[in-house]
Amino acid sequence: MIGALTYVMVAAPVAAIVGCLVLRSARLSEALNLVASAVAFCCALPLPFLVGDRESLFWSDYILVDRTTAWVVMCTAIVYFLASVYAVGYMRLLNEDARLFQFYALFAGFGATTLAGPLMNSVGIYWIAIELTTLVSTFLVAFEREAESMEAAWKYIMVVSAGISLALLGTVLFYWGGSFVLGPTYNMTWSTLAAAAPQINPVLLTLAFLLVLVGYGTKVGLAPMHAWLPDAHSEGPAPVSVMLSGALLNTAMVGIFRFLAIVESAGPSLVPQLALVLLGAFSLLVGALFIVRQRGVKRLMAYSSIEHMGVVALGFGFGGPLGIAGAFYHMLNHSLNKSLMFFGAGNMMRAYGTKRIGQIRGVAEYFPTTGGLWLAGAVAITGAPPFGLFSSELTIMRAGLQPAFAWAVYVMAALLIVIFVGFMNHFRVMYYGSPADPPIARRLSAWCVGPMWAALIAVLVLGLWWPSGVWNYLIAIAHSGVGAPR
Numbered sequence: 001m002i003g004a005l006t007y008v009m010v011a012a013p014v015a016a017i018v019g020c021l022v023l024r025s026a027r028l029s030e031a032l033n034l035v036a037s038a039v040a041f042c043c044a045l046p047l048p049f050l051v052g053d054r055e056s057l058f059w060s061d062y063i064l065v066d067r068t069t070a071w072v073v074m075c076t077a078i079v080y081f082l083a084s085v086y087a088v089g090y091m092r093l094l095n096e097d098a099r100l101f102q103f104y105a106l107f108a109g110f111g112a113t114t115l116a117g118p119l120m121n122s123v124g125i126y127w128i129a130i131e132l133t134t135l136v137s138t139f140l141v142a143f144e145r146e147a148e149s150m151e152a153a154w155k156y157i158m159v160v161s162a163g164i165s166l167a168l169l170g171t172v173l174f175y176w177g178g179s180f181v182l183g184p185t186y187n188m189t190w191s192t193l194a195a196a197a198p199q200i201n202p203v204l205l206t207l208a209f210l211l212v213l214v215g216y217g218t219k220v221g222l223a224p225m226h227a228w229l230p231d232a233h234s235e236g237p238a239p240v241s242v243m244l245s246g247a248l249l250n251t252a253m254v255g256i257f258r259f260l261a262i263v264e265s266a267g268p269s270l271v272p273q274l275a276l277v278l279l280g281a282f283s284l285l286v287g288a289l290f291i292v293r294q295r296g297v298k299r300l301m302a303y304s305s306i307e308h309m310g311v312v313a314l315g316f317g318f319g320g321p322l323g324i325a326g327a328f329y330h331m332l333n334h335s336l337n338k339s340l341m342f343f344g345a346g347n348m349m350r351a352y353g354t355k356r357i358g359q360i361r362g363v364a365e366y367f368p369t370t371g372g373l374w375l376a377g378a379v380a381i382t383g384a385p386p387f388g389l390f391s392s393e394l395t396i397m398r399a400g401l402q403p404a405f406a407w408a409v410y411v412m413a414a415l416l417i418v419i420f421v422g423f424m425n426h427f428r429v430m431y432y433g434s435p436a437d438p439p440i441a442r443r444l445s446a447w448c449v450g451p452m453w454a455a456l457i458a459v460l461v462l463g464l465w466w467p468s469g470v471w472n473y474l475i476a477i478a479h480s481g482v483g484a485p486r
Contacts, residue, residue: 002050002065003058009043009077010116012036016108026100030088033104033111037077037084040115044070044077048473053480055191057121064121064190067477071328072118072254075335079246080111082339082451086346087239089447093350094144094237103143103237109136110243117251123188126255127164127171130219133248134160141236141244152231159228163218167255170211174262177204190258197266209263209272212256213279219252222279222313223286226306230290233302234355238346241298245305245342246335253309253331257316264319270404276317277400277408283310288415292422296355297345300426301338304381307419308334311393314408318399324478325471326395333388333462337381340455344374347448348430351439357426364431366439371431373452378427380459382420388462 016036020029047070055066087107091100113133120126134157142153175188177200186192197205218225233241256276263272287307294300308330315327347370352360363371380387393416400409 002047002056003063005043005047005050006058006063006065006119009040009073010112010119012039012043013080013108013112013115017105017112020101020105020108024101026097029101029104030091033108034084034088036108037081037111040111041077041081044074044115048074053476061187061189062121062125063119065119067473067480068254068257068328069118071473071477072250072331073115075250075332076111076114076118076247078332079242079335079339080115082343082455083107083239083242083246084111086242086343086448086451087237089445090238090346090350092445096143099143103140106136106140106143107239107243110140110240111247114243114247114251118254121189123171123174123190123193127168130167130216130252130255131161131164133251134164134219137232137240137244137248140240141232143237143240144235146235148231149235152228152235156228156232159225160219163215163225165215166211166218167215170208170213170215170259173204173208173211174259177201177208190262193262194265197262200266202266202269205263205266206269206271209259210275212259213272213275216252216255216259217279217313220249220256220309220313221283221306222309223283223306226283226286229306230299230302233305234296234298238298238342238349241301241342241346242339245301245338249305249309250331250335253312256313257327260316273317273319274404276313277405280310280313280315280317281408281411283307283313284412284415284419288418288422291419292425294422294426295357297348297357297360297430298342298355300357300423301341301345304341304419304423305334305338307415308338308381308389311396311412314412315392315396315399318396318402318405318408320399320402321475321478322395323399325474326392326399328474328477329462329466329470330389330392330396333392333459336455336458336462337377337387337389340373340377340452340459341381343448343452343455344370344377347444347452348374351441351444353440357430360430361433362431362438366442367444370444370449370452373449373456375427375431376456377452377459378423380456380463382423383416384420386460386463388459391463391466 013036016032019032117129138157181196181199221229290303315323383393
């Protein structure tokens with residue numbers, strides 16, 4: 001059952017790619033991608049309920065489905081489905097019908113690669129999958145063919161490729177370290193490396209992890225390797241921004257988690273955890289500073305993504321059941337909440353014809369329903385109660401209350417307050433500032449508003465109700481790898 005769901009989940013967007021390229025029709029392509037995303041969503045949603053204590057391996061052991069995989073893939077499938085629904089309404093506004101089949105072929109490819117990445121059992125093939133996400137998404141960032149989007153795409157592929165090269169070097173060092181234990185040739189899977197780690201030179205192991213952390217941390221957008229993220233997230237079409245923030249970052253972050261589990265299996269080591277905590281805290285600082293001074297609405301959301309990936313990094317760095325469970329719960333909450341925020345940003349950009357925060361005024365007056373959803377999402381994305389991000393951030397801070405990392409909890413708390421004030425000040429200006437000119441579009445398609453309702457309701461439910469089953473599931477992830485009690 002798990003194998004069939006996994007195959008269909010990835011095969012659906014692959015089939016959509018072929019259909020889009022063959023049919024070359026805008027409306028048929030959007031329908032194919034929408035159906036593919038719905039199939040992927042229906043296949044991914046039950047996976048966390050089906051996996052047990054033992055991992056499942058398929059396709060000559062190249063595909064791995066365990067609790068970690070199932071959770072991350074579920075987050076990705078949810079975002080892919082919501083973004084595909086939203087894309088139907090949003091992309092029709094661009095008047096690019098002649099090229100829409102190309103967009104949906106690439107978009108389905110982006111969905112397929114972000115879904116496939118966490119499934120890779122081979123460490124080397126996981127690196128290839130992450131590189132494929134870069135190649136596909138670069139063309140999506142540049143889809144509108146404006147000077148800013150082309151520049152953002154070049155910056156994205158250059159910076160991320162440099163980072164991924166470091167991740168490859170770190171992967172080679174992991175393989176080299178394993179060769180002293182397992183021989184010159186062996187099947188480099190996650191579990192194989194974890195089993196060999198206690199016998200690998202600890203200095204080599206730590207160096208390899210730091211290279212991987214910087215490499216995949218570039219893909220995640222952790223500061224100071226974040227330079228590509230604000231441009232790529234802000235210049236691509238809104239559905240692409242949703243996938244970049246809500247799906248791609250998680251796909252890369254799970255690799256950091258798995259490598260950390262390998263290092264931790266060799267015995268307690270403060271250096272990997274400290275490196276994650278430092279990068280997480282610095283990402284929060286960078287996010288806070290740029291959020292306060294931001295002038296572009298989508299760049300505001302982009303720096304919020306840097307902030308929240310920093311929070312996830314802090315959770316993994318703090319470790320323990322609370323840290324790991326909080327980090328994975330934060331992944332889901334952030335994916336939903338950031339989707340809502342980019343949906344709202346895309347709607348307001350099209351309604352007002354600008355990306356500038358200072359030129360968007362009177363949102364509460366002109367768009368009471370959509371504006372209300374977006375404002376609620378803004379409160380939620382800052383980590384305020386009663387939404388899901390408040391629950392996950394509070395859990396992560398509880399995990400950090402230990403002698404080694406208590407300072408990071410205080411830094412995190414202070415920066416979250418700064419981010420709340422800065423974020424809400426921008427929304428005060430957009431909602432209650434005197435409008436200079438009315439919006440150029442006063443009506444928004446149901447395709448563009450429906451996903452906002454779905455995301456907000458989910459984030460609210462996840463804040464008010466954290467089912468014991470979900471808590472036990474995430475604790476099981478922690479005990480199976482990084483964060484097990486020492």
